[in-house]
Amino acid sequence: MSLLVFLEHHGNELQKGSLGVLAKAATLGDPDVAAVLLGGGVRALASEAGTFGAGKVYVAEDDALEPPLPQARVDVLATVVREGGYGTVLFANSVLAADVAAGLSARLEAGLNWDLVDVALQDGTLVGKRPALQDSVSVDVGWRSEPRLALFRAGAFDAVATGGGEPEIEELSVELEEHSRGARVVEQQLEDTSGPSIEDADVIVAGGRGLGAPESFALAEELARALGGAVGATRAVVDAGWYPYSAQIGQTGKTVSPKLYVALGISGAIQHKVGMQSSNVIVAINKDANAPIFEFSDLGVVGDVHEIVPKLTALLEQRRG
């Protein structure tokens, strides 16, 4: 089995989600897992890919690959898959990676299974696991032909260094299709990401509309400080301008899997759930006893966040002394 992993980077950092997929790929029996890194300055990131299990890294630094747009990446990947004879291409879900995977599916007439949380070899055949219907069913999915394309939920795998050495590096020449040159990024507003990153935090305290007002986010911030964690937010409160987009968790935000997730005044709509359901332990406080979040919380508390959270923060501070 020959595996290729699409690695995504932002600035000078390889994204944890795609490194997790690479580390997983390295356990699937292919001694020469390869990775693809596309964009400005990626040559310098190739060695790091080696430590997460890539034996070979394809790099392309063409200007056309600088903006985070999918179609030029489809062109490059299609060539690598065809010429390198790769049977399987793995992606960690993101706004960019989903579009790249789907474009590649059409280009190569290759089957794509998405929203996977795991993959394994069963009798030498690759089988993916996908939770469906609001995670009430676990579906085993397969591929009928090569190449097989797999798109994993962000956070499906921990990015664990495999202890691999310096990878072989192959530079790619870039030839683009006409339609891949059409879209251009004319402006980018990156959000300030100072403070603890919610993707790396072991504890996340997230707030939703049930906090009642933007000022009430102080409750979430104080509890996060007492627990040594980061603050997250739902789509609804980000849209309402209560909290910055960089803290948004869910379908159109980040997917997180901390050891502890504390949900304050969050109803638990599916759009939010997909971003945090793989958290190890979930504690929810909400005054609506029928809120869906209680269905997938380890501890649900039906009550008022404004009363409970300050007490909890005080107890935690007391305990720490």
Next chain:
Amino acid sequence: MKIAVCVKHVPEGAARIDPTSKRLDRSGEGGLNHFDANAVEEALRLKADSDAEVVVVSMGPARAADSVRKALAMGADRALLISDEGVAGSDLVGTSAVLAAALEREAADLVLFGQQASDADGAVLWAAVAERLRRPVVSQAMELSLADGSLRVKRQTEFGYDVIEAPLPAVVAVSDAINEPRYPSLKGIMGAKKKPSETLSLADLGLDAAAVGEAGAKTEVLALGSPPPRGDSRTIEGDGNAAQAILDFLAEKRLV
């Protein structure tokens, strides 16, 4: 100016997977995928500015006509439904081939999609369709405007916002943050029945049934099972002792 909007008819209420076919049971009540209502709304907004024709395109069983009619009732001008036994069981490869063939025929300046299908949680179709049409694609659009034969999109990503421009014809998937879809008016509902609506088969589109549907699928469902249990879930009343109870729970889980 012609705008095509791709919509999906999805099961309503508690969806289930048929254990025999291992496919989503589509026999019950259904409705317009609510994320697609944002795409219909955006097309109607653009129509108001530019006098465009709005065509609704859907692939699905005959009853998908209900969802198509809802889009017409909202204000779309015309509908195209691809309904053929041969398309049942299509995966991404097949669905994108069928929709691309229908869209090729329409030659729209702009093709719109909603941000995902609420039944299969798919959020990828536009990129596959755009690839087949060989047109630029932009997803997660939260603002969309057209001017001088090109489009401008502001979109959300994990890292902030991008503003993207692309020449028409192009494909755009809109986020559900882009607008609030209107409800069809009574007049709209009555008028929808009189609007032109065409049903096409695979043969009408010149497609080989072996290349799409279950026969042409490159992916398959192998087995259905129960998800791994989340462990014990408990809910307590938030009385005066709730904070202490949470602390005890966190201590028990060794999280503090």
